[in-house]
Amino acid sequence: MKAVIDNVVIAEAPRDELLSIEGNWYFPPSSIAEGALVESPTPYTCPWKGVCQYYHVVADGVTHSDGAWAYPTPYPSAFDRVGADFSGYVAFGRDVSVID
Template sequence: MKATINGRVVAEAPESELVSIEGNWYFPPSSIADGALDDSATPYTCPWKGVAQYHDVAGQSDAAWSYPQPPSSAVTRVGKDFGGYVAFDRRYVEVS
């Protein structure tokens, strides 16, 4: 699968390496293109996934997010450690 913004591939990995959570595809850290993300200062904490890190993507503010250290209960719920995996806001980034 690929994540693209304005024709630029920002992440690419086989679907078998992604994690699907609440309708969003989370890409493994190794699949993110170098220089594609810049950390954002936007704060957010999910009640069950923990503290999020938002990312700017190719100049688009907060177009991606990750959970650097999800709690063990979230990992158990998802069935895989998704720490550091990155999901993209489909309003700005196409995932296909």
């Protein structure tokens, strides 16, 4: 599967390496294109997943604010709910198309 914005692939991995959580595809950290994400200072804590890290998505010189997020150290109880360790996996906002 691919995550694409402005005709630029910013993440790519086989479907069986992705996780679907609450309707969002989460890509493994190793699948993210180098330089595609820049940490954002936007704060958020999910009540069941834990502290979230937002990222600006950079594609072809254009920055899309808070276009991605991850949970670097999710709550351990979230692993049971998701069925896998999703530490550092990255999901994308509506500006990014995830295609099979």
